[in-house]
Amino acid sequence: DAGVIQSPRHEVTEMGQEVTLRCKPISGHDYLFWYRQTMMRGLELLIYFNNNVPIDDSGMPEDRFSAKMPNASFSTLKIQPSEPRDSAVYFCASSQQGARVNEQFFGPGTRLTVL
Amino acid sequence: AQSVTQLGSHVSVSEGALVLLRCNYSSSVPPYLFWYVQYPNQGLQLLLKYTTGATLVKGINGFEAEFKKSETSFHLTKPSAHMSDAAEYFCAVSETAGKLIFGQGTTLQVKP
Numbered sequence: 001d002a003g004v005i006q007s008p009r010h011e012v013t014e015m016g017q018e019v020t021l022r023c024k025p026i027s028g029h030d031y032l033f034w035y036r037q038t039m040m041r042g043l044e045l046l047i048y049f050n051n052n053v054p055i056d057d058s059g060m061p062e063d064r065f066s067a068k069m070p071n072a073s074f075s076t077l078k079i080q081p082s083e084p085r086d087s088a089v090y091f092c093a094s095s096q097q098g099a100r101v102n103e104q105f106f107g108p109g110t111r112l113t114v115l
Numbered sequence: 116a117q118s119v120t121q122l123g124s125h126v127s128v129s130e131g132a133l134v135l136l137r138c139n140y141s142s143s144v145p146p147y148l149f150w151y152v153q154y155p156n157q158g159l160q161l162l163l164k165y166t167t168g169a170t171l172v173k174g175i176n177g178f179e180a181e182f183k184k185s186e187t188s189f190h191l192t193k194p195s196a197h198m199s200d201a202a203e204y205f206c207a208v209s210e211t212a213g214k215l216i217f218g219q220g221t222t223l224q225v226k227p
């Protein structure tokens with residue numbers, strides 16, 4: 001079975017440009033999570049969805065960040081405009097409802113570099 | 116608020132030696148605790164979890180962890196390290212259903 005799929009795997013862009021990261025969760029999973037990983041701040045939860053509805057976006061750093069989940073098989077994380085401090089690895093993860101909700105399956109990540 | 120502290124950002128052991136990675140948590144409710152592993156250039160994957168019941172839990176690749184409520188600890192161990200165990204390890208506590216709070220991570224180096 002395919003795991004969590006993220007695209008692109010690497011993104012290099014210039015400051016001020018719009019960046020869109022994409023995620024396809026594991027089929028049948030009801031939760032989707034977006035994380036950001038940096039050396040300085042470690043692994044941070046940005047936002048998560050349950051059944052396509054955003055549940056907690058308290059980790060979204062500022063209004064430049066937005067996330068959507070239009071259907072059960074697709075989510076996007078958008079940064080507009082991007083800044084050098086947004087450079088990080090962004091992970092998408094998904095999990096099932098119920099007792100296994102915290103058994104999250106992570107994608108390979110998108111390494112974002114903002115010049 | 117719940118939190119996780121991993122003692123030691125880097126741990127180095129010789130191949131065949133005991134691995135001990137330390138994790139302490141803070142929680143006002145009975146915690147659900149997890150260890151995840153991240154190999155280079157990959158996402159995290161679940162190593163093991165504690166929810167209820169037996170306090171010694173076994174995971175993949177020969178790892179195990181013991182939940183000690185009195186010490187608020189959930190240390191990860193493996194009797195004999197293998198070169199393939201070199202990775203970054205994250206301890207996590209569940210704050211609410213679906214929301215994990217991760218520690219800062221411990222990089223395990225295994226020397227031949």
